[in-house]
Amino acid sequence: MPLAFYVGVRFYPTADALLMSLTDWNIVGERRFVGLANYRRLATDPGFWTVMGNTVQYLAVGVSVSLVLAFLVAYHLDRIRFGHALLRALYFVPHITTAVAMAWVWRWLYQPVPVGVFNDLLVTLGLPQQPFLRSTEQALYAVLAPAIWAGLGFQIVIFLAGLKAIPEEYYEAAAIDGAGGWRLLAGITLPLLRPTIVFLVVVSSIAFLRIFDYVYSMTGGQGGPLDSTKPLVLKIYETAFGHFQMGYAATQTVVLFLILLVISLVQIRLLQSR
Amino acid sequence: MTHPTRPGRILAWALLFLGGVLMVMPFVYMLVTSFKHNVEVYELSLLPRAPTLDNYRRLAGASGFPRWFLNSFVIATGTTLSVLFFDSLAGYTLAKFRFRGRLLVFGAILSTLMIPTEMLVLPWYVLSRRLGWLDTYWGIMFPGMMTGFGTFLMKQFFEGVPDELIEAGRVDGVGEFQIWWRIALPLVTPALAALAIFTFLGNWTAFLWPLIVTTDRSLYTLPVGLASFSSEFQTEWEMVMTGASVATLPTLLVFIALQRYIIRGVMLAGLKG
Numbered sequence: 322m323p324l325a326f327y328v329g330v331r332f333y334p335t336a337d338a339l340l341m342s343l344t345d346w347n348i349v350g351e352r353r354f355v356g357l358a359n360y361r362r363l364a365t366d367p368g369f370w371t372v373m374g375n376t377v378q379y380l381a382v383g384v385s386v387s388l389v390l391a392f393l394v395a396y397h398l399d400r401i402r403f404g405h406a407l408l409r410a411l412y413f414v415p416h417i418t419t420a421v422a423m424a425w426v427w428r429w430l431y432q433p434v435p436v437g438v439f440n441d442l443l444v445t446l447g448l449p450q451q452p453f454l455r456s457t458e459q460a461l462y463a464v465l466a467p468a469i470w471a472g473l474g475f476q477i478v479i480f481l482a483g484l485k486a487i488p489e490e491y492y493e494a495a496a497i498d499g500a501g502g503w504r505l506l507a508g509i510t511l512p513l514l515r516p517t518i519v520f521l522v523v524v525s526s527i528a529f530l531r532i533f534d535y536v537y538s539m540t541g542g543q544g545g546p547l548d549s550t551k552p553l554v555l556k557i558y559e560t561a562f563g564h565f566q567m568g569y570a571a572t573q574t575v576v577l578f579l580i581l582l583v584i585s586l587v588q589i590r591l592l593q594s595r
Numbered sequence: 596m597t598h599p600t601r602p603g604r605i606l607a608w609a610l611l612f613l614g615g616v617l618m619v620m621p622f623v624y625m626l627v628t629s630f631k632h633n634v635e636v637y638e639l640s641l642l643p644r645a646p647t648l649d650n651y652r653r654l655a656g657a658s659g660f661p662r663w664f665l666n667s668f669v670i671a672t673g674t675t676l677s678v679l680f681f682d683s684l685a686g687y688t689l690a691k692f693r694f695r696g697r698l699l700v701f702g703a704i705l706s707t708l709m710i711p712t713e714m715l716v717l718p719w720y721v722l723s724r725r726l727g728w729l730d731t732y733w734g735i736m737f738p739g740m741m742t743g744f745g746t747f748l749m750k751q752f753f754e755g756v757p758d759e760l761i762e763a764g765r766v767d768g769v770g771e772f773q774i775w776w777r778i779a780l781p782l783v784t785p786a787l788a789a790l791a792i793f794t795f796l797g798n799w800t801a802f803l804w805p806l807i808v809t810t811d812r813s814l815y816t817l818p819v820g821l822a823s824f825s826s827e828f829q830t831e832w833e834m835v836m837t838g839a840s841v842a843t844l845p846t847l848l849v850f851i852a853l854q855r856y857i858i859r860g861v862m863l864a865g866l867k868g
Binding site: 326327330331332333334335337338341348394397398400401403404406407408409410411412413414415417418419420421422423425426427429430435436438441470473474475478479481482531533534537538542554557558561562567570571574575577578581582585 | 604607608610611612614615616618619621622624625636637639681703704707709710711713714715716717718719720721722724737738740741743796799800802803806807817818819821822824832835836838839840842843846847849850854857858861862
């Protein structure tokens with residue numbers, strides 16, 4: 322029974338997606354085999370490259386900003402006993418919420434005066450209002466912010482687990498040798514956290530590569546303005562369920578799969594070569 | 596561990612606390628606004644002048660909201676029960692029985708963790724369409740009835756159950772299923788609890804697949820319903836915030852009640868990965 326499930330719901334669909342990517346199919350008619358035509362089309366589709374550019378931006382900015390923030394918080398939180406659990410809970414709460422609901426809240430915060438809190442704050446400080454989600458330059462970051470916010474708690478908890486696993490004696494020995502704050506951080510903490518960091522980089526890369534919920538719900542399903550926030554998964558969704566080009570959409574999912582595969586392989590390599 | 600000076604420590608604590616408060620501010624604003632009358636919404640004060648439950652009453656009466664809540668609850672609960680049953684059964688079998696191809700089966704299950712949902716949704720949709728599963732509970736639920744992660748987690752935990760206990764059960768003539776149910780399962784309840792929490796939360800917040808498989812408004816889950824909210828309550832932000840609150844409160848309550856298990860579970864999953 323479990324075996325039937327895995328074959329029916331995981332392996333067969335995987336094979337089907339691969340086959341589908343070689344066809345031209347609008348879901349109602351016949352599947353027409355077209356070989357690699359979809360892949361060639363993808364390579365010359367400017368829309369696809371825009372989307373890949375956006376996705377890379379989500380990935381690069383999202384991973385770097387969130388990991389630095391999470392490490393800063395975890396590093397200091399690790400030394401605090403008083404109110405440790407409370408502080409940790411405050412940072413973790415956003416992680417367990419419904420993205421669509423939080424997207425509404427952030428959309429609201431971004432509104433112009435008199436509705437939005439952020440612009441209200443800017444005006445109070447005597448600064449000009451910002452368009453946020455309405456500008457092609459700011460929208461991507463405005464969507465990325467809540468995604469980082471929601472993932473931070475998870476990363477902090479993982480960093481805390483990694484920091485706790487470092488034996489106290491290492492620090493004591495180094496302190497006897499006269500090593501101070503920064504040298505402890507660079508010489509002991511960071512090198513020993515390597516597996517944790519690799520794990521988090523991989524997990525967060527995968528999460529930002531697959532960003533969808535926040536973009537869909539903050540831009541009304543459009544990825545706008547002018548496609549400036551549209552990531553790969555939204556493009557797949559549109560191609561399949563907006564235009565019903567199932568074959569072409571399957572091709573895009575195969576590209577996503579290959580990228581994820583490469584990331585996982587790099588992770589295995591990095592963890593082995595220690 | 597280094598011991599920074601006292602003022603340094605207090606400063607670090609204060610900054611961390613401030614950051615933590617900022618992290619939960621969106622929730623605070625959301626909840627506060629859900630208790631405000633429309634005229635007050637733009638005042639951005641943290642205390643409603645005249646707290647009201649009107650928004651909640653309107654939400655319960657006007658839209659498909661109660662139905663979406665019910666749908667989400669039924670689907671998340673059903674999926675969680677199924678995952679607990681099948682993942683622990685499969686995990687137990689892989690941990691405690693030596694049969695041919697065991698490693699192959701385990702490897703195959705692990706490999707499914709690498710396949711992104713986004714790639715599977717197209718074939719799932721095609722399948723559901725052919726079998727008439729679109730716009731049904733079953734259609735929303737079937738892809739998540741078992742998970743590779745859960746099977747892996749349960750296998751790891753069942754390996755810690757001593758073989759002697761299982762052998763003793765066999766000597767006493769207890770059936771294999773009963774051994775699993777009565778003897779092995781009670782010993783791994785912490786793992787079951789963690790798996791239950793994560794599966795429930797994951798399904799409660801799931802968006803992409805329910806969005807694809809439902810077109811009938813009465814079968815929407817909460818997230819899908821919320822995403823379609825704009826058409827119904829254009830710019831009535833207090834209503835939108837009330838909807839968001841109702842979608843978020845259950846997960847918030849689960850977190851407050853089971854905080855220790857959740858955080859330990861995350862750490863566990865992180866260390867294993």
